[in-house]
Amino acid sequence: MSYKNALSISHEIVTKYLAEGDFAIDATAGNGNDTLLLAKLVGDKGKVYAFDIQEIAIHNTCKRLKENKLEHRVQLINNGHQFMDKYISDKVKVVMFNLGYLPGGNHLIATKPQNTITAIDTSLKLLKEGGIIMMVIYYGGDSGFAEKNAIMNHIKKLDYKKYSVLVMDYINWINCPPIAVCIEKLK
């Protein structure tokens, strides 16, 4: 199967949706892997907004972009994604979330259910029709179940006439493999 895990699913889907000139948001910049993908896809006419609450994450993402000479396509914002509408008025095609803690960082500084839900609702307003939120949700282990459960309860109540919510879960794998979720804002 070419879909190796939730992360590769998220990258494949985002690559299909984003085109040159589009605007996108990385709600959890971390070490910059997703921000870099978005920056490559939007081209020089597009723009990426990338949020993280940790300075080290913003630093790592900035370094990653500079190594690829793509820093001019990205606005890095050292603040929580729950405040994204204070920084963005453009309509965007894709919003990515890669939840949990910074790999290689402090496991206690992780995404929180209420902030994530606020950011999902704000993202839905900022999305263009036909645009998507692409999320990778980690749970079990250090991440626990609270965030995953809160998000699932929230997104399954979204109006099906306005949004399609697709959940991709490797249901026969062990040890709580991450889940990929794609929410499309319908035209």
Ligand code: SAM
């Ligand atoms: N997308 C990243 C990458 O490609 O390397 C990985 C992201 S990591 C799993 C999750 C990140 O979310 C951490 O860097 C953490 O600091 C950040 N985070 C936690 N709460 C946040 C919030 N309210 N707003 C923005 N970022 C947050």
